[in-house]
Amino acid sequence: MSAARDAAVNGALLRVTGLSKSYRGPQGPLPVLRGVDLALAAGTSLALMGESGSGKSTLLHLVAGLDHADSGAIRIDDVEVTKLDDDGRAALRRKTLGVVFQQFNLVPSLTVGDNLALQARLAGRYDCDWRDALADRLGLSALLDRYPEQLSGGQQQRVAVGRALAPRPRLLLADEPTGNLDEATGDAVLDLLLELSATAGAAVLMVTHSALLAAKLDRRATLAGGRLAL
Numbered sequence: 001m002s003a004a005r006d007a008a009v010n011g012a013l014l015r016v017t018g019l020s021k022s023y024r025g026p027q028g029p030l031p032v033l034r035g036v037d038l039a040l041a042a043g044t045s046l047a048l049m050g051e052s053g054s055g056k057s058t059l060l061h062l063v064a065g066l067d068h069a070d071s072g073a074i075r076i077d078d079v080e081v082t083k084l085d086d087d088g089r090a091a092l093r094r095k096t097l098g099v100v101f102q103q104f105n106l107v108p109s110l111t112v113g114d115n116l117a118l119q120a121r122l123a124g125r126y127d128c129d130w131r132d133a134l135a136d137r138l139g140l141s142a143l144l145d146r147y148p149e150q151l152s153g154g155q156q157q158r159v160a161v162g163r164a165l166a167p168r169p170r171l172l173l174a175d176e177p178t179g180n181l182d183e184a185t186g187d188a189v190l191d192l193l194l195e196l197s198a199t200a201g202a203a204v205l206m207v208t209h210s211a212l213l214a215a216k217l218d219r220r221a222t223l224a225g226g227r228l229a230l
């Protein structure tokens, strides 16, 4: 590794080294990740691409601490995610990470306003002005008293983006966040996701199948054969 690249990796917000993961299949272990290395600097964005089944969601889930790796390391700031227990991982997700999935995962019994505030309240970082700014930029200010079922898909995903960014996470993990939306709506939601992540100072790691959407991020990397090519 060159000195410049070494320095960049050491200064990274997210550092993944030698990450491996197999699932148990009927014919024995199914290796999905075979030594993945990845570094992401604070405030930058990376699109994670690769064929269906190449392990993109698996990698994102491991970074989010939602599943356990077989070997390798994941560091976010100076926290070694792979060494945390379940409580530690939950605390990391609350304090440091924002997550947006293809399914909007809003709480149906809470209004848009309360959904927007939920993660920030759980993180102990609720900021009324920032929530209002997010609602305004996401075009949700007139919808704060509605419930998720009263919103369109695009509106629901904008709530999910605002909810994830309300605590000002260091790292936003997004798994095909616009996969459920039509092209024009998805494009607009992604533009907002990137703009507001930059405003919040959040780095973005996003899974997408779309080269057009991936082109909007700072860098692209492709998973193939269990390894990541940058």
Ligand SMILES: Nc1ncnc2c1ncn2[C@@H]1O[C@H](COP(=O)(O)OP(=O)(O)OP(=O)(O)O)[C@@H](O)[C@H]1O
Residues within 6 Å of the ligand: 023, 024, 030, 032, 050, 051, 052, 053, 054, 055, 056, 057, 058, 059
């Ligand atoms: N819980 C599980 N148990 C067993 N196998 C799994 C499990 N989760 C994923 N897999 C398998 O691991 C491989 C990688 O799955 P993953 O969902 O990470 O791929 P992906 O690149 O995100 O795919 P897609 O683009 O289709 O969403 C696939 O072959 C999948 O069938």
